[in-house]
Amino acid sequence: MARLIRRLGRRVGRMVEELGRLAEFTGHIVTVTMRPPLRIREFVDEVFKTGVLSILIIGISGMAVGMVLGLQGYTTLVRFGAENSLGAVVGLSLIREMGPVLTALLTTGRAGSAITAEIGAMKATEQLDGLRMMAVDPVDYVIRPKAWAMVVSMPLLSALFIVTGIAGGYVVGVDLMGIDSGTFLSSLENAVDFRDDVAGSIIKSVIFGTLVGLISTYRGYTAAPTSAGVSAATTSTVVIGSVSVLIFDYFITALWGV
């Protein structure tokens, strides 16, 4: 028992230490961000890689989730004779929860892992040390554009997920189940509050973007400079990224009611 507690204590200690280093890393990114040059070109490249290249997977997933929501929502609502509220149910669940959370999970798997692997490989091949020797801070040149691209892409991808999701719900509710199109849309329109739901959704996905951006760059930057090290770091990004998105989701919802 005592040994168990001691082991647990050591583990918690290491976690706190790691959080401290992550905070330091975050501070470093903020510091270099406030320094010129702006690195627009690198930033745009990264937005392309994390954002644009994720459009297809996000669009298809959004559509599929929206259709499932339409189907499940309809079969539940019809029992209470409330199928006219399907628009509200589909819209609200997508905007408040499904959109930001599922987008964050998908983006962690697709773009977060890629960021970690790329930075880790650059470290293993001494490209980061090469930058240092050219008097260029790798956190400035490599990390900063990737982290910010994640922060910016996440809300945009989440919006895409929500829009395609609502379209999917509409197809199932209106075209398949025969709900009146006007009824579906007005139920959606009346239920969604801009300040509470839409702004909250955007804030959520910006927080998730920050979280995933930080975790994926940090894991790559601190990866052991070997093939196995890079592989472990990539796995860890997906696991820690996904779990912390889910945990943060609970706390944001509980604290801010989004």
Added chain:
Amino acid sequence: MNSQPIPDSDAHVRLDRVEMAYGNRPVLRGVSCAFPTGAISVVLGGSGSGKSTILKLIGGLLRAQAGRVLVGQRDITSLKESQLYQVRRRLGMMFQNGALLDSLSVLENLAFPLREHSHLSREEIQARVHERLFAVGLQDVDDLMPRELSGGMVKRVALARALMQDPEILLVDEPFSGLDPLSTKLIEALLVRINRTLGMTMIVVSHHIPSTMRMADHVVLLLPGCVVQGVPSTLRDSEDVRVRRFLTEDTDTSDQILAHTQDFEAGEHKPQRRGGA
């Protein structure tokens, strides 16, 4: 230690009783050595003797656990990372495997330090890049990506990149490893010419004894447990058997055999053009 000391005033870079360990495995134990200004110094030692570690300490990429590392007259061991970036502007480093940015073309790789640190125009930068590429004997490689280069070409591009900002001190890690005998000779001649024309302090790390002994003005020998330094001729006639044995070891032949097999595996020496045009 039976080595000739170098007066403080002549040393451009100096290690003073440096202790360096990775985790709890010591690599350098109280190593002291000096690298004279404007000369080609060569660090010789077996694999894993800590040669690359010494270069990384000089570049501030690693921090010594004890002792001082003096670059110019400045002790860099106590500098903050932001201050180290000031020191590094005067250093150029050629990494063992090139460390070229693999998402950038050769031209972009060489232009990179100038884009970051100078106000030169695009045309001026390009002219400088071509000048440096010519100096290392390369032409028409602007648009190649690092993965399309042969081993010898990677070394030469990496050398050109290290020279882009006219460094006062050039650090070169294993310039001959993995090269065929002809490329080895070429790089050796290149390094000597660069030192004679540009006059910078050069610190070359290698385990290729013949080439390094030919080009060296000053030799630092990392033997297990001690460091011996001096001019090549006196070291060859050293009374210390370990020194003589190390310097006459027939590593040249085995290196050549190694280089040949690697060359075979690498296949055709010419780079392939992108796009097939």
